[in-house]
Amino acid sequence: DAGVIQSPRHEVTEMGQEVTLRCKPISGHDYLFWYRQTMMRGLELLIYFNNNVPIDDSGMPEDRFSAKMPNASFSTLKIQPSEPRDSAVYFCASRYGTKETQYFGPGTRLLVL
Amino acid sequence: QKEVEQNSGPLSVPEGAIASLNCTYSDRGSQSFFWYRQYSGKSPELIMFIYSNGDKEDGRFTAQLNKASQYVSLLIRDSQPSDSATYLCAVKPGGYNKLIFGAGTRLAVHP
Numbered sequence: 683d684a685g686v687i688q689s690p691r692h693e694v695t696e697m698g699q700e701v702t703l704r705c706k707p708i709s710g711h712d713y714l715f716w717y718r719q720t721m722m723r724g725l726e727l728l729i730y731f732n733n734n735v736p737i738d739d740s741g742m743p744e745d746r747f748s749a750k751m752p753n754a755s756f757s758t759l760k761i762q763p764s765e766p767r768d769s770a771v772y773f774c775a776s777r778y779g780t781k782e783t784q785y786f787g788p789g790t791r792l793l794v795l
Numbered sequence: 796q797k798e799v800e801q802n803s804g805p806l807s808v809p810e811g812a813i814a815s816l817n818c819t820y821s822d823r824g825s826q827s828f829f830w831y832r833q834y835s836g837k838s839p840e841l842i843m844f845i846y847s848n849g850d851k852e853d854g855r856f857t858a859q860l861n862k863a864s865q866y867v868s869l870l871i872r873d874s875q876p877s878d879s880a881t882y883l884c885a886v887k888p889g890g891y892n893k894l895i896f897g898a899g900t901r902l903a904v905h906p
Contacts, residue, residue, distance in 0.1 A: 713892065724898040725839070725883060738893060773838055782827060784894065786838035 684708070686787035688774050694793045700762040703790045706755055707776030715784060716749055716759050717773040725773070731757065764794045798822060799886050799897035807903045814871040816882050816900050821865070824889030828860055828867045831883040833899065839883055842869070874904040 687706040695701055707714045715730040729739040734751045742749070746765070751757040761768055771791050775784040800819045808814045820828075827846055831839040845851045845858040845867065857870040867886075871878055881899040888895060 715893070725896040727893050727895070730893055732892070738891075782829070782844050783841050786840070789838050 686774055686776050686785055688772075688787035688790050690790060691788060692791045692793075694795065695764055696795050697765055698763045699794075700760065701764045701768075701792060701794075703759040703761075703772050703774075703792070705757045705759070705774030705787060707757070707774070708778075708785055709755070711776035711778045711785075712754070713777040713779075713784075714751060714757050715775040715777070716757070717775065717786075718770045719773060719789075720770045728759070764792075766794045768792065769794050798888075798895045799884055801882075801884050801897035801900045803898055804901040805903050806900055807905060808874050810874060810876060810904055810906050812874050812904075814874045814878065814902055814904070816869040816871075816884075816902065818867045818869075818884030818897055819865055820867070820884075820886045820895075822886065822888045822895075823862075823865065825865075825886045826889050827887040828858070829885040829887070829894065830856075830858060830867075830869045831885060831896075833881045833883060835880070842882075871902075874902075876904050876906055878902060879904050 689704045716728040719725045728741045729749045731751045749759045771789045773789045774787045777784045798821050829844045830842045833839045843853050845860045851858045855872045859868045881901045883899045884897040885894040
């Protein structure tokens with residue numbers, strides 16, 4: 683079975699540009715999580731969805747960040763406009779129901795110049 | 796005070812020794828506790844989780860939980876160089892479906 687798929691794997695962009703990160707969860711999983719990882723702040727939860735509905739977005743840093751899940755097999759995290767401090771690795775993870783295991787995707791390494 | 800605290804390390808142990816990784820948490824209502832392993836440049840992967848006070852063993856790994864002290868630990872027996880990684884402690888606060896991660900402890904197992 684394919685795991686969580688993220689694209690792109692690497693993104694280099696200039697400050698002010700729009701960045702869109704994509705995630706395809708494991709088929710059948712009803713929870714989807716977006717995380718950001720930096721050396722300074724560690725692994726932080728940005729937002730999570732249950733059955734395509736955003737449940738908790740308290741970790742979204744500011745209005746420049748938005749996330750959507752239009753269907754059970756696809757989610758996006760958008761940053762507009764991007765800033766150098768957004769440089770990080772962004773992980774998507776999915777989980778099924780009450781199962782405890784979250785499966786992480788390979789991550790998108792974002793560098794904003 | 797951070798919600799989940801870990802010593803950043805590095806923790807250096809010789810091959811074959813027991814590695815002991817520790818974590819404290821602030822939310823007394825936390826229900827579930829997790830240990831993830833993350834190799835450099837890779838994504839986190841779940842090693843094990845624990846709900847109840849006491850020990851839980853899985854192969855060379857033992858998780859220990861003490862809710863009164865708000866403390867959870869991971870013991871790795873017979874450490875191998877392949878265990879060298881960052882170990883992330885995560886806590887699920889009571890009533891929530893999300894995880895709060897610690898900053899991680901870097902473990903180095905040397906031959």
